[in-house]
Amino acid sequence: MAIKSLKVLVRFTFPDETVTRLHDGAGPFLDTNGDLWLGACLTEGLDEIEMAMNGEAATLMLGVSGLAPDGAGLAFDEMEDGNVIGGKVQLLLQGMDAWDQPTGSPEVKFTGTIDNMPMADTSTEDGTISSITLEIANRFSVRRLTSGAVLSDVDQRARSAQLNPSAPSDKFAERIPGLSDKAIRWPRFS
Secondary structure, three states: OOOOEEEEEEEOOOOOEEEEEEEEOOOOOOOOOEEEEEEEEOOOOOOHHHHOOOOOOOOEEEEEEEEOHHHHHHHHHHHHHOOOOEEEEEEEEEEOOOOOOEEEOOOEEEEEEEEOOOOOEOOOOOOOOEEEEEEOOOOOHHHOOOOOOOOOOOHHHHHHHHHOOOOOOOOOOOHHHHHHHOOOOOOOOO
16 A cells, blocks of 8 residues: 555653553544554644654654643653653654555654653633643763763663663774774874
């Protein structure tokens, strides 16, 4: 089947192992595996999501708005109980056919962990509307160093194992210990 459109999916796996699935749209969405994705409005714009999916962003600000007050209260309670920060977030793309039915399995485009969750309430004539902004960091944001710091192979492997335990060991900095004893001689030009 030919893909006619794409659907953005967001899967949250919280520290207590509960999984929440959202899609950018209205109403529920049932995927080919029989998983139900709830509709949500991803308010921070598709630009940040696109940058994250293309590997151009080390962090992602993902906003979810239009939450009922009881849903926002539940999110606040979960954060207070320590069940939000550190949760795994995946952005996925699902191909859709001409009848808006999924074609195959969704493809993971970004994986990160929740670093912070600021919340805001807006009062309107109809009542209170809550919005949540998730600050999500991926493994590349952990590589940032303070000025003058040295990245060690041991530290990088430990970070890699913590952020993605099922992946092979990160070899990004494996040659750094050998470079510390090297002397670089610059050529002399006469």
